[in-house]
Amino acid sequence: MARPRTPLLSRERIVGAALHLVDTEGLEALSTRRLATELSVSGPSLYNHFATKDDLLDAVVDSVMGEVDLGMFEPGARADWCTALRDWARSYRAALAAHPHVVPVLAQGPGRRPNALRLADAVYGCLVAAGWPRGQATRIGALMRYFITGSALGSFAAGFPEDAQLYAADYPHLGEAHRLAEHRDAVDEGAFETGLQALLDGLELRFARLQRPAQG
Structure with a gap:
């Protein structure tokens, strides 16, 4: 079976890309369309992992809390x-x-x-x-x-x-x-x-x- 051209989506990969986008450009830059572009996927594919943008933002913010010792x-x-x-x-x-x-x-x-x-x-x-x-x-x-x-x-x-x-x-x-x-x-x-x-x-x-x- 041929290897897919882009890595399979996962919650971790989506959250990591979203956090990078927020870190570099701010919260206002985070949108499902922009994130899909960054990940080289279609926008609807993100909704298989996060039902809404608010759910995604919660996961992004909580990933930062996971860095606290x-x-x-x-x-x-x-x-x-x-x-x-x-x-x-x-x-x-x-x-x-x-x-x-x-x-x-x-x-x-x-x-x-x-x-x-x-x-x-x-x-x-x-x-x-x-x-x-x-x-x-x-x-x-x-x-x-x-x-x-x-x-x-x-x-x-x-x-x-x-x-x-x-x-x-x-x-x-x-x-x-x-x-x-x-x-x-x-x-x-x-x-x-x-x-x-x-x-x-x-x-x-x-x-x-x-x-x-x-x-x-």
Whole structure:
């Protein structure tokens, strides 16, 4: 039997091509017609794997969630809840930084996406197992997601034009703002790490207060 000229379609191949398209051109570039062209197939053949464009987009977004390391939450992991949250937050942000165009969709919540739900389950389970009350564990999970997705929505440093004259007359405290863009990675990464440490320091203090009555 002759070998087919193009590789057989699979969900994995479709999702990979769709994610590449989103990464390079943005969410607005994703359409079944464009994706079929990229894959050298007919448009209707995609519907054998995804009933709608929304189903495809969910799979694309969830594939990014599959890149987030959850190993620190496994039963055999030795990390305490605070260390686990720190390591997970860094991995989560790295995944979003690699695929920034999907962040607006991710910010809407996990929906029915399996990897996103596993992520939420792992974080919540870790906090409850450590001794956090269920209500507070829910709020901490939400807080961490707000912080991480917010940090990935855009670059603070890149938002300042590289024009020293713009700030000179009216914004005396922004005299060096025109230099921020050239240090974008250091500024944005440093801001994330500063915020993450501040959040975890505050949560550790709160957790310590929760434990005191039980030890009294």
